[in-house]
Amino acid sequence: MTDDATRRTSRISGFHKLRVEQRIDHVAAFADLGDEHRRQLAAPSNMDTHLADHMIENMITTIAIPVGIATNMRVDGRDVLVPMATEESSVVAAVGNSARQCYESGGFTTSMSGTEMIAQIQLLGVPDPARARLLILERRAEIERICNACDPTLVGLGGGFRDLDVRRIDTPAGSMVITHIVVDTRDAMGANTVNSMAERLAPNIAAWTGGRTLLRILSNLADRRVVRARATWTCAAIGGAEVRDAMVAAYHFADNDPYRAATHNKGIMNGVSAVVLATGNDTRAVESGAHAFAARSGRYRSLTSWEVTADGDLAGAIELPLAVGLVGGAVKIHPTARALLAVLQVGTASELARIIAAVGLAQNFGAMKALATEGIQRGHMSLHARNLAFAVGAVGDEVAEIARRIVEGRSINEAAAAAALAELREQG
Known part of the structure; x- marks a missing residue:
């Protein structure tokens, strides 16, 4: 260990009183950051630095999360475009595809116990x-x-x-x-x-x-603020009775095994938390409440339920507490959250919560259908392959080509992406 390293200390008196650029200087010196990392921390974002500095303590930078739009969503008879903030590929696509498959059946119907x-x-x-x-x-x-x-x-x-x-x-x-x-x-x-x-x-x-x-x-177990959403997917729209029955079996697995339920509900929260984050609400409060609610019977279970209707179609429902708001906290002061709430065109916290629940149900449908048919990796990894292409330095048209090559080769990892990029450039 060098002498400089032994002299480093995290005890920085008055750190919170420094200007943001001075805090970055301290952090860069402590961690021996190069110019590239230091410039990245200081780079502007779509959030004013002064505002960010007043939202949390000791702020040095912001981190951008992509916001996508889930299409095809019809909730309580109204078409909505739903913003979703997430770093995970396939999440937004799954919601849009799931919503498309029940759009002609009326989309999602929701209710809420109160606020x-x-x-x-x-x-x-x-x-x-x-x-x-x-x-x-x-x-x-x-x-x-x-x-x-x-x-x-x-x-x-x-x-x-x-x-x-x-x-x-x-x-x-x-x-x-x-x-x-x-x-x-x-x-x-x-x-x-x-x-x-x-x-x-x-x-x-x-x-x-x-x-x-x-x-x-x-208490974040907001069981006086429970939201419910339901939808029906016709047997023909989802690929037939075999797919339908496989999805019902997948649900019963989750509802009766906590190891499966944890991942099943995590998939639901992929959708729920993405909308909560995009609208400036508290993801940790919503997630803790949802998981506590899933265990309210004394056993951790699925947040959704699935069954075959009398007509042979697939009906799904979700029920979970959603403590979200339109006023107060980051919802009120974060300019991007305000803009995305304007996209949603909601007038009450209840309306926002009901849309979020519908997204959670759509996300669950998409995940279960993928698992019950082609497996989760095919669709998810096709999108993940693009991220790997970016990670190894692909640019422009190279990204799609590298993604195609590693998916076809069934080696969806960074080493395969790097090798494919080198080969492509040699060929070019």
Whole structure:
């Protein structure tokens, strides 16, 4: 190890106070970055540097993710073009192809349980948890006043406190009393709102019960905000009864085996998370809620269900919590997210959530059909082959040709792409 390396330290006093270009200088020096990498970090994007610097701490650069448009989507009788932000090839294509195959059958029909979020307040140290629970429930009207006073604007828009639930849970650390406040956050995802209400309410709960409140935070298991989407694919449109039955068998595999369900649901989230990201919403909140919802029975299962209709067609449905919004957070300040929301032409958070659920169902259809017929690799790797061609330096028309050669040779890897490029240029 060199003397310079031993002197490097991540303890940089006042790093957050530096200008962005100064932070880049520090990082470049620490990591011995060459000019190419340093220029890339400093390169402009479609997001203003000043805005990015105020969105997160210690910002040095932005990273661009391609945004594609899923076509053929008809949701609740309305045609929509859906923006999807993802780095994974075949995801956008799968949604468009799946939607095309059910377009003439009416597309996707959706519904939503509501726009309510839950915040939890943890109560410890009460000698009589059963009595403490009742004491809290008796204060429902007062709790409603305290919560609604936190956000008069939300109340004016028709939102605010909706319900109260108090549970006792027994843990290795002793009995705990958990208060749930249920709040209609309307067109906001609502994390900041419900967290503020929980913070305001916690001292009152402690005073009423003689206990000690600890955590005061929303739950990302947004089971008061469940979205459902369904669609029917005719047997003829998907390639016949053999394909239909294979897809149903694939679904039953996922619904009864957590190893398969994890990958099955990951494919669904390929579509869901891509739209969530494109619209400036919180991908981590949505993903954690979806996976928790998939395990709500005590066993991790499929987020979708598939069956054969009385007419012999294939019917699919999806059900998952989707805490997304049109106001607040990055949704409000990220210019690209605002532009992509304008593409979607949605007027409410509920409408956005229903479109996202339809995309998740379409993504699942595409993945299951590929797996049940040609296998996932053929279509996915054909698109991945183009990425490999780029990675080894192919340009212009070379990209498509290199991709074609390595797919035909069934060696879809970087070494094969490099060899194909060298051969092509020798021939040229």
